[in-house]
Amino acid sequence: MAVAFVISIVLLVLAEADADNSAYGYLALFLWFGIVAAIPVLLALAIPGVVMTRRARRQGGRRDH
Numbered sequence: 001m002a003v004a005f006v007i008s009i010v011l012l013v014l015a016e017a018d019a020d021n022s023a024y025g026y027l028a029l030f031l032w033f034g035i036v037a038a039i040p041v042l043l044a045l046a047i048p049g050v051v052m053t054r055r056a057r058r059q060g061g062r063r064d065h
Contacts, residue, residue, distance in 0.1 A: 001038060004031045
């Protein structure tokens with residue numbers, strides 16, 4: 001997501017530099033919509049992963065004692 005954000009900024013700079021490159025601005029907007037759409041998906045995957053990792057570590061620690 002960080003790479004997409006940087007690329008979108010570069011595309012905006014290119015779009016502002018020349019009127020013939022205005023399509024780059026639309027590509028930057030498309031990337032922003034993709035970033036916004038990806039945030040809930042990544043959270044839906046990350047939160048259960050963190051919970052399962054913590055549970056596994058707690059259970060693993062109990063077996064060692």
